Amino acid sequence: MEAIAFLAPDQKVLDRRDHIIADLADLLPKERLIHRKTQLVPFETDGFVAYRRMPLCVALPETTAQVAAVMKYCHRYKIPVVPRGAGTSLSGGAIGQEDAVILGLSAMTRILDIDFMNRTATVQAGVTNLSISDAVGHEGFFYAPDPSSQLACTIGGNIGMNSGGAHCLKYGVTTNNLLGVKMVLVDGTVIELGGKALDSAGYDLLGLICGSEGQLGIVTEATVRLLAKPEGARPVLFGFDSAESAGNCVADIIGAGIVPVAIEFMDREAIAICEAFAKAGYPMDAEALLIVEVEGSDAEMDAMLADICDIARAHGVKTVRESQSATEAALIWKGRKSAFGATGRIADYICMDGTVPLSQLAYVLKKTSEITDSYGLRVANVFHAGDGNMHPLILYNINDPEDAARAEAAGMEILKLCVDAGGCLTGEHGVGIEKRDLMRHQFSEADLAQQMAARAAFDPDWLLNPSKVFPLEGR
């Protein structure tokens, strides 16, 4: 893949590297500053593995006060800072560069407060997504957003990218489940936004922070909403003999006002890949598979599934299979959740992340195939269909530069297709560096100028995660 442009590193910062490292070491506990080249290698890239940049150093504070001290120092000397959680970003959001300090939150792993009466949990930013649910499960609660990387990814990273997941169809994405944050501003000032109460006076800065990809401040603590676990849950497989029928079935389910907890879509390529890996019992003769999960009491699930089956039959569904046990249900989800890993076993791939109105699902799937065909590439589609969040996985060979360039070009065409169909060039993976230059396709100059003005209200010197989100030229 061709080298993506970053901002030119600041020579003054590069020249003072040793000095900066010595200063930062004074602000952090022993061994919480990583600066030797060999130790920095794991921080060269993130889940967007196509690009690598070596950072200046990595700071791993344990407290908000230490984060504030690092920010105050970096702000005084105009040193760029890139916040990072577990580094699972798929859009390059956590990649630094030679003049930038990576501020890793992964050592801030304390759960500070669990309040069952108000259904909230307050945690440090480095707590992993799944460990919140683990900490409250014994009382029958859970934290809803469930990115596929939930075992590893942190709540701070989830906030930065406004992460979603398969079950966000019913429960919403991170912004819908976030009640408050403690945040360190670029100059080291600590502010609090939101809290346990359902509303906050003044502007909704909390909502603005969520999804701002670490450019407005460093979130160090988060208060999130806990939900009661449903009485039961049942995934059902629906096999169709065309992607179009499956896409239209999804649109009709949602159009009828039915909201299952998840509607996941796999095309033939994805079914084959996942079934080979997980042996989940997916129908191998289907062109498209829907995994529809409903929740509630048995009576509620029966009633909702009856309506869903009626709609599926109207679209000529070929196979309907309800999971008969918790084991089988887990296996169905294992197949889906391991889709990216299973794909990685057979080929290199880039995972696109676009969102389209449901009425456009079938059309966009058809055009996606046409685009990848025209580049001579294979594509596997496995995605959150219920909220129109598509994930075409474009298969290619990372060691063949021409193949990689073709994959990248096909990906960009697909994202433009999503925008042109009335959708958006990202669903839950963020803009990062990957889609930075496509922002012009989505937004007018006036739109971008206003977004950048909002950014400048927090970070006038563009020190926070500076190479991301906005096109480099025209700032």
Next chain:
Amino acid sequence: MEAIAFLAPDQKVLDRRDHIIADLADLLPKERLIHRKTQLVPFETDGFVAYRRMPLCVALPETTAQVAAVMKYCHRYKIPVVPRGAGTSLSGGAIGQEDAVILGLSAMTRILDIDFMNRTATVQAGVTNLSISDAVGHEGFFYAPDPSSQLACTIGGNIGMNSGGAHCLKYGVTTNNLLGVKMVLVDGTVIELGGKALDSAGYDLLGLICGSEGQLGIVTEATVRLLAKPEGARPVLFGFDSAESAGNCVADIIGAGIVPVAIEFMDREAIAICEAFAKAGYPMDAEALLIVEVEGSDAEMDAMLADICDIARAHGVKTVRESQSATEAALIWKGRKSAFGATGRIADYICMDGTVPLSQLAYVLKKTSEITDSYGLRVANVFHAGDGNMHPLILYNINDPEDAARAEAAGMEILKLCVDAGGCLTGEHGVGIEKRDLMRHQFSEADLAQQMAARAAFDPDWLLNPSKVFPLEGR
């Protein structure tokens, strides 16, 4: 009540009043500029009737282009602009002043697009809240946020104040149901935020706009989410012999993970007032009444109500009465929704709007009584208990300046109490001018400075609704 401070009117603008009116008249259709004093009287105040200020004039554009023309003109000559929907604001958000143009959106009443497949409606900002539901009801859909003023209030005003309503416990407030806006910036530039797709790339400016009280731009069009009407709905009355028991019952219902569509609370004073007006059959011997509404199929409602009744019995409920018919259900809601009007028949009142964590409900109710007792005032509590959004109505005599001052002082103490209990000084009515000076009680100087910096990124000259939200001194 003592005169509330506004910014001093700009003398240069006052001196050019006739000139400005003539210029604005050129930008608008005939009779869409109101400037004669007698015609301006209805625009002197809003739902926060305690204060009156005459505006310079009122512009009533019919299109986004006309709004943009007015903004471009006012921006060039640095004329303050106060956006206004139906003028139902309870915090003074739509009151202007002598040097300000009121930009009324009430003539922009066109429904532009209804898309049942994607479950969205796109409407001009002056469309009333209820008329969205009216326009889609025949297909079984509705727009969820339901402020008591929904017959009159506009979607633009709802966005400005991030309005809620009784049924927001389940469905969320405006920000949870808003998908996109078209907005005119202070200099007349038109931008679009969000859209029919579920996510948007870049920062969540849409969330920031929602609840920004008209200070960041003029919303001219909104795309909102439509929901499917439930199969059935059933309100149930629960009478308790103490406010504390009722408050703890609410906390336990929510704490158990049960989410009815609404939990409304009335104390003895409010029960008497509403029953006298609506003859809704409320239990007159109760110290506190909960109206709990559940939705779904009969089986679902039965199951949820059984759980709720168990909890209510554990708190010693005295009366349980399910509505037996649609007529009876409508009557129960009529009593609740007319609470403010019914109160106005017996006394003047100010309606406070604070939010508290549910675990603090019983405590805050008790302290509220103590505060009003100490001022020798009566209070009626009628509010959205399920989301902790309290509405103490403090009764007083508007023609007795001392009584009015006492009511205002008691109200401020109650809001501080909400903040000190871990809550917030506004739930759904906004800050406006009413709670502007309490913002310092909720927020640190760093918090406020960052909010004002965000504002300045949109409106560096503070032309939009300038006297609102932030304390006047210290800007």
